[in-house]
Amino acid sequence: MNTAQFAGAFLAGLIIPQRAGHASVAIFGAVGVLIGLASLSMIKNPFAAYPAAILAGLCLGSSNLAGIVALNAAVPAKKRATFVGFATCGTSVGTILLPQFYTLLTESIGWRWVMRITAAVSCVFLAAAAPFFTVEGASPRSLLSDRPTSGNRGAEPVEPTELGIQDVVQDPRFLCWWLDMLVCFFGYFIPATLLAEFAKKELQLSPNLAALCYSLVGVSALIGKLSSGCLTHFFGGPRRLFFASQVLVGAVGCCLPFCWNAASLLVWSAVYGCGIGPVIAMISVVLSDLFGTKDLALYHGVSRTAEGARNLIGIPLLSLLAEKQGFTIALVLSGALVSFSTVFLILLELVQRRLAQRLPSAEESRC
Structure with missing residues (x-):
């Protein structure tokens, strides 16, 4: 289901906004989530769960993308980090509160009814x-460009550019x-x-202590997301905050x-949570800043x-490595991969700066 969410986001990206609006995608996603999760509540064997889980994942991913893209388009660039940071706090709040709630509810009425209630809600x-x-201004027929315009004119409606994956x-x-x-x-x-x-x-620690660590990760990530606006200002932009968090x-x-x-x-859990919070929150903001x-x-x-x-390949491979070679190798390698990936962020900044240097020359030549 988690992997299907990313596939759903990809499919939504192909049709928004040229072929369907943000709201339309979200509504269809809501119906698909209802069908998928409700179907999961009626399964008799594990194999029957796959189609329902894939449908629910596709629709959850498409709805999520529609919402986060709409939010980025609706708020001024200087406030995007704050708004998106607050909007993504739902994940952290759910991580903190929902496991205990669902455990109690499942013990009371059974998992099938819990799934049905989840589908409806x-x-x-x-x-x-x-x-x-x-x-x-962002509809299948008319788009409102937010790219800088020359002179004192504001943004003007333009026809869809039909930007493709190859572009x-x-x-x-x-x-x-x-x-x-x-x-990463x-x-x-x-x-x-x-x-x-x-x-x-x-460490021979109890499951309750491990659960407390997860809760602490969630609380720290929540604080990081709530502070995204202030942190963006402190670091001098969303790309710098994203880089620092990833490091x-x-x-x-x-x-x-x-x-x-x-x-x-x-x-460790508190510090780790502080790092992962801004990374997830800043992805859409960084993409908005760049493109x-x-x-x-x-x-x-x-x-x-x-x-x-990462869901389909990364987590299974490194988890298998932990089983075969021990936790130290797997965990150090995972951290090294995240650290090494920042090389591509540095290359991105170099390309971005070179592009920025070319733009004034192009403008001067046109004048």
């Missing part, structure tokens, strides 16, 4: 939010970004994935196997194919 909330995803992948800046996402997310979630097993097998996640990920007791593991919001859906959708590869 998810559909209602997604459908209720969909009308707010309407972006003025996106041929942009050297996006290629650097995609490679960063691919390498191969190791990004490995510390969180292996945290409970590491605490149990290596922190890589360094801290390498340190996990060297925790020696409960106290050190709790400290504008007019074609953000396509850029963001293609970007998420790299994130999806």
Whole structure:
């Protein structure tokens, strides 16, 4: 289901806004989530779960992309980090509160009814939010460009450019970004994935302590997302904040196997959460900063194919490595991958600066 979410985001990026609006995609996504999750509640064997889970994942991913792209287009560039940071806090709040809630609810009424309730509630909330995803001027027939214009004129309606995947992948800046996402997310979630097993097998800590560590990660990530606006201002822009957060996640990920007791593991969890919060929140903001919001859906959708590869390949491979070779090798390698991926961010900045230097010369030649 998680991998299908990234595929759903990619499909949504192909059709927004030239072929369907943000709100329309979200509404269809809400209906698909209802069908997929409700179908999961009626399965009799594990194999029957795959089609329902894939449908639910595709629709959740498409709805998420529609909402985050609409938000980036609706707010001024200087406030995007703050708004997107607040909007992505739902994930952290859910990580903190929902496991305990669902455990109690499942014990009371059974997992099938819990799934049905989840299907209905998810559909209602997604459908209720969909009308707010309407972006003025961004429709299948008319787009409002947010790129800088010359003189004192404001943005003007323009016809859709029908930007294709080939145009996106041929942009050297996006290629650097995609490679960063691919390498980074191969190791990004490995510390969180292996945290409970590491605490149990290596430190002989209780499951309750491991659960507390996960909660602490969620709280720290929540604080990081809420502070995204202030941190963006402090670091001098969303790209610098994203770079700093990624460096922190890589360094801290390498340190996990060297925790020696409960106290050190709790400290590690707090620092790790502070790093991962801004990384997730800033992805759409960085893409908006680099490529504008007019074609953000396509850029963001293609970007998420790299994130999806981590679910399908990265997590299983490194988890298998941890089983065969031990936690230290797997965790240090995951942190090293995240750290190494920042090389592509540096290359991206070099390409971006060279492009910025060329633009004034082009403007002067036209004059």
